[in-house]
Structure formats: structure tokens, C-alpha cells
Amino acid sequence: MTLSRSPRFYPIAEPEIGKLEERYVLDAVRSGWVSSLGEYVTRFESEFARYCETSEGISTCNGTAALHLALASLGIGPGDEVIVPTLTFVASASAVLYAGATPVFADADETTWCVSAESIAAAISNRTRAVIVVHLYGQPADMDPILELCSRRGIVVIEDAAEAHGALYKGRKVGSLGKIGAFSFYGNKIITTGEGGMLTTSDHDLAERARFLRDHAMSPSERYVHPEIGYNYRLTNIQAALGLAQLTRIEDFMERRRKVMRWYREALAHRRELILNPELPWSRSSNWMVSALFPPSLNSDAVAQRLRQLGVDTRPFFRPMHLLPPFHRRKAGRKRHFPVAEDLARRGFNLPTAGKLAQKDIRYIAKAVERVLDEHLGKPRETVAV
Numbered sequence: 326m327t328l329s330r331s332p333r334f335y336p337i338a339e340p341e342i343g344k345l346e347e348r349y350v351l352d353a354v355r356s357g358w359v360s361s362l363g364e365y366v367t368r369f370e371s372e373f374a375r376y377c378e379t380s381e382g383i384s385t386c387n388g389t390a391a392l393h394l395a396l397a398s399l400g401i402g403p404g405d406e407v408i409v410p411t412l413t414f415v416a417s418a419s420a421v422l423y424a425g426a427t428p429v430f431a432d433a434d435e436t437t438w439c440v441s442a443e444s445i446a447a448a449i450s451n452r453t454r455a456v457i458v459v460h461l462y463g464q465p466a467d468m469d470p471i472l473e474l475c476s477r478r479g480i481v482v483i484e485d486a487a488e489a490h491g492a493l494y495k496g497r498k499v500g501s502l503g504k505i506g507a508f509s510f511y512g513n514k515i516i517t518t519g520e521g522g523m524l525t526t527s528d529h530d531l532a533e534r535a536r537f538l539r540d541h542a543m544s545p546s547e548r549y550v551h552p553e554i555g556y557n558y559r560l561t562n563i564q565a566a567l568g569l570a571q572l573t574r575i576e577d578f579m580e581r582r583r584k585v586m587r588w589y590r591e592a593l594a595h596r597r598e599l600i601l602n603p604e605l606p607w608s609r610s611s612n613w614m615v616s617a618l619f620p621p622s623l624n625s626d627a628v629a630q631r632l633r634q635l636g637v638d639t640r641p642f643f644r645p646m647h648l649l650p651p652f653h654r655r656k657a658g659r660k661r662h663f664p665v666a667e668d669l670a671r672r673g674f675n676l677p678t679a680g681k682l683a684q685k686d687i688r689y690i691a692k693a694v695e696r697v698l699d700e701h702l703g704k705p706r707e708t709v710a711v
């Protein structure tokens with residue numbers, strides 16, 4: 326296959342909005358229930374909870390709010406430490422600061438790219454109240470040793486499953502493994518509500534507490550009586566209508582993402598210098614983002630720029646939290662160097678992962694990746710017309 330000018334531009338992610346979504350959203354709009362009261366909110370919460378194998382779903386206006394609400398509902402605040410992976414999206418750590426607690430960072434594990442029991446153990450102090458385990462790029466963390474460690478040390482496990490809807494750990498859904506799970510429905514996620522989020526838990530009292538705080542902490546029995554200060558973190562009925570329609574299609578989305586991942590693996594299997602997402606026998610990833618680790622000698626800006634010229638969008642891996650100014654300044658975390666996370670962040674890229682992609686698209690993208698590898702490793706093979 327010779328690479329010619331890209332027939333199109335392949336973005337990193339694309340939402341799939343169809344007729345069912347249009348129908349439900351229009352129905353919500355026409356019903357007049359456009360704010361956060363309405364049938365779609367209740368149905369979306371209960372159906373999503375069922376999908377995640379939990380008894381409770383608490384919808385929120387986004388995933389960041391869901392994380393903050395989880396911490397607030399658990400009573401985590403000033404003086405408490407929360408362990409967070411250093412390799413994650415910033416919201417996992419900023420939510421801890423919103424709660425007034427201190428994020429303490431943990432390194433990534435080479436196998437899963439998530440935190441491990443070992444990296445968490447290295448960050449525990451007598452002030453540790455919780456750990457936020459992020460299932461990075463859709464790959465579940467190795468939860469059993471983490472749950473065992475945290476239960477022994479009296480530490481609450483919060484799952485940040487913003488990227489991992491439908492992912493399985495030893496046959497169980499993520500979001501049901503810890504005390505509480507947080508999801509995001511941002512436009513690039515497995516299912517979307519535009520902006521939106523959800524907490525999942527099987528602890529009824531915790532769910533009630535989260536609903537109370539989410540709804541301005543208004544007394545359930547007396548209107549406009551607020552025993553504490555709460556938040557307005559609610560999802561609208563219109564967004565929930567979109568989410569419910571998306572949820573009916575989630576298994577199809579997941580299946581197509583699995584295919585996309587498989588096609589990448591097939592197309593790039595012979596490039597030993599390239600490492601794709603972890604593939605572990607005890608888990609099923611949501612395949613949120615196909616990710617590739619390039620050889621350390623490659624300049625990441627040049628790789629991204631060249632792929633863009635070839636019509637392929639990329640995203641660098643998240644910048645580790647301990648290297649970001651707000652966390653650096655606060656001296657969050659005792660350890661200052663996290664070699665695995667730093668190495669992954671230096672070498673990692675996300676590649677186009679939309680479920681709409683066909684095998685010929687993946688072949689094109691894989692060829693472009695190979696082309697860039699060859700150019701940068703000094704082995705030009707084909708003329709690329711761009």
C-alpha cells in the first residue's frame with residue numbers, strides 16, 4: 326500500500342449520534358421537562374446503574390463534578406490525603422483539591438499503565454483516606470490486590486471510570502468494584518451526553534448523601550431548608566435523553582471499538598519498536614483510546630506534526646500531574662519522581678479510535694505510523710505525497 330494524500334482527516338474521536346438519540350432528545354424537549362427533573366434522568370440513572378452492576382446511579386453535570394461529589398459524600402476534606410495516579414487527566418487530581426484534601430501521587434504500573442497495589446502502598450501515610458484508581462484509556466487496573474490492600478488499611482477505593490464504560494475486571498464491570506465509581510459522558514467518551522457524568526455505587530446511604538449534596542443540600546422534607554452548603558451538579562433531562570439512547574447502543578459501540586483495536590494490532594504487529602495498549606487476560610478494556618508507545622529516541626512533537634500532515638490526528642499522553650505547576654507548587658505528593666509514568670508520558674500517543682473507522686482506514690493510519698517511524702529512524706521506504 327502506497328501512502329498518497331490522505332483521502333480524509335482522521336480525528337482522534339467522533340461521537341455517534343443517530344436517529345434514536347434525535348427521537349429521545351426531541352421527546353424530552355417537547356415534554357417541557359428540560360432541566361434536571363424528568364423521566365429520562367431517572368431512567369438513565371437506573372439503566373446505567375444496572376449496566377454497571379450497581380444498585381444506584383447518581384447523574385451529574387460532568388465527570389469532574391462526579392469525582393468531587395464522591396469525595397464530598399464520603400466526607401473527605403481538609404487534612405485528608407487522597408492517592409491519585411500521576412498519569413491521568415487533571416480532573417482526577419483537581420477534584421481532590423476542590424474537596425480541600427491533598428492529592429498524593431502514585432506511579433503507573435508498566436503492565437496496566439494504571440496504579441498498582443505497590444505504587445499505592447508507597448504513597449500511603451496515616452492521613453490517607455482514599456485512593457482514586459483510574460482505569461487509564463479504558464484498561465482496568467489490577468483491582469484485587471488494590472482492594473485487599475485498601476481494605477486492610479481502612480482506605481476507601483474510588484474508581485475513576487471516566488474512560489472505561491463497560492470495561493471488565495475478572496468478569497465484573499468497572500464502577501462496581503470499589504466503594505463508588507465515577508464516569509464521564511463528555512463528547513469523546515464511549516457514550517456521551519454532550520457534557521455529563523454519573524456516580525455508581527451499591528451503598529444506598531452514600532447514594533442518598535450524594536443526591537442530597539448534588540441538589541443544593543436541600544432538605545428532602547422541607548423545601549428551601551439547607552442544613553449544609555451543597556452544589557448544583559445535576560444533569561438535565563435533555564442530556565439524559567441523549568445518554569439513554571446511547572446506552573441502548575453501548576454494546577455495539579464496544580464491539581466496534583474492539584474491532585478497531587484488533588485491526589491496529591494486526592496492522593502493526595510486525596513493528597516491534599511500537600508498543601500498543603496493554604492486553605491482559607483478566608480484563609476487557611473499553612478500548613477508549615488506541616494508544617501507542619513510540620521509541621524513546623523519537624521527538625514527540627515531530628511525530629505528531631508529521632502524522633497530522635498525513636491526515637492522522639494524535640494526542641500526546643496526559644502530562645503527569647506531579648509535573649504540572651498547580652500540583653508542583655503545592656508540593657502534592659511526597660515522591661517527586663515517577664519513572665514509569667514519566668516514560669509512558671514521553672513516548673505515548675493516542676491514535677484515532679472512533680468506532681466508525683473501517684479496516685481500510687486503520688490500514689491507512691497504520692501505514693502512516695510506519696512511515697513516520699521509518700523517517701525518524703532513518704529508514705525511508707516509500708515516497709509519501711502530502
Ligand SMILES: Cc1ncc(COP(=O)(O)O)c(C=O)c1O
Nearest residue numbers: 387388389414416417487509511
Ligand atoms: C480519567 C478522567 N477523569 C475525569 C474526567 C473528567 O470528566 P469530565 O470531562 O466529564 O469532567 C476525564 C475526562 O474527561 C477523565 O479522562
